[in-house]
Amino acid sequence: MKTKYIDLIDQTYFFPQDEFQLEGNKLRFHDINLSKLVEEYGTPLKFTYLPKISDNIQRAKSWFKEAMVKNEYKGAYKYCYCTKSSHFKHVIEEALKNDIHLETSSAFDINIIENLKKNNKIGNDTYVICNGFKRSQYVSNIARLINNGHYNCIPIIDNYEEINILSQEIKKPYQIGIRIASEEEPKFAFYTSRLGIGYKNILPFYRKQIKENDKVELKMLHFFINTGIKDNAYYWNELQKCLKVYTSLKKECPTLNSLNIGGGFPVKNSLAFDYDYQYIINEIVNQIRVTCEEAEVDVPDIFTEFGSFTVGESGGAIYEILYQKQQNDREKWNMINSSFITTLPDTWAINKRFIMLPINRWNDSYERVLLGGLTCDSDDYYNSEQHMNAIYLPVYNKDKPLYIGFFNTGAYQENIGGFGGLQHCLIPQPKHLILDRDKNGDLLCSVFSEQQTSDQLLSILGYSEKDKTEKEKIKKTKLIEL
Incomplete structure (x- = not known):
């Protein structure tokens, strides 16, 4: 038995x-x-x-290479690491050994980018894709990076005001992307992503704020859905809607040459895990090629932002x-x-x-x-x-x-x-x-x-004598100022 x-x-x-x-x-x-x-x-x-970080990056690169050869795809593939998955130095430096690019989501990410540049881990040719809602510090940090010569820093526009806000601090012409506000699965509590600009509003937005704006160059359309990349009707339907926006936009905007399909590759979570990465990638590449051919526009370079899959x-x-x-x-x-x-x-x-x-x-x-x-x-x-x-x-x-x-x-x-x-x-x-x-x-x-030790936790909580003394000094200073 x-x-x-x-x-x-x-x-x-x-x-x-x-x-x-x-x-x-x-x-x-x-x-x-x-x-x-x-x-x-x-x-x-x-x-x-x-080593598993490098292994997964190389696997994804080989899958896209095979799919592009099979589909006679004329565009390039760019692998970006989504830093919010793990910001640790040892993780990012391992990922960067594989000739990749980076995606950021908040102000302090840019400080990490500048540290990596200072230590010659990346250069100005490394794409830095800046996602997320951009508060003042994030805008200032992005502007500083671009003003210091990092032309391949691409802010992804999340709302109608960001171009004006960025242009106030960026002193030279710069590239941008636009994020599509995708529709979520019916089971979600909300129907549309809070991030990005709606499908129907992207062309009017381009015509109003970008087409005649000599300071900005639209390079990228960004597409991502919360449930990740899955072989189901919902994902393929959303991808087709995105491609229709891309081809319509491309006909009016010759500088648009990149499609960012975001992240969303699953991580193995069971010994019974079964996901055909190569099939999914091949289907994505094929759909992009076919849609662009039917619309008679050039295929885009494909960017991905794999975070969980990377690390x-x-x-x-x-x-x-x-x-x-x-x-x-x-x-x-x-x-x-x-x-x-x-x-x-x-x-x-x-x-x-x-x-x-x-x-x-x-x-x-x-x-x-x-x-x-x-x-x-x-x-x-x-x-x-x-x-x-x-x-x-x-x-x-x-x-x-x-x-x-x-x-x-x-x-x-x-x-x-x-x-x-x-x-x-x-x-x-x-x-x-x-x-x-x-x-x-x-x-x-x-x-x-x-x-962690008890002293470390007590220090955070303000129980250590040194911390107590510092806090008392601050308190007294404030009382004097008042």
């Missing part, structure tokens, strides 16, 4: 898979000995495996099961030594699914469980609503430690969780490792951040 955990996985999925293999009864991820990491650094533990599959988190609580006849709660709310906020905020597997004890029998975090918040859990199926793990045994891993967690979790800041119930942030390979393929490991 097959009752071991490995039997369950073997019967349910195709296993092993490219990134997951077993060595005895222990799990390896991209040939990383996870048990050795646990022995060396303890838990809870988060890590970023840098998501590089991340992981490892926890220890501290204790099991039998709360009723049916529910067994395995308590992890951290918090889902603080370390994997998407699991409770949007019920996002990640791949979850035990690190050890694969040859032990298994049981159905729920996973709970350490906070006293009722939402600090992970169960079958977030997971693809019911959660099964090796049977809890207080004398045999059990470690579990969550994989492909590299996008957004640190940004949303507030890296380096306060955590819910003051649960400390875990130690974070950066994993890389040398030229011989040997694993390199460095500690990016240690687990």
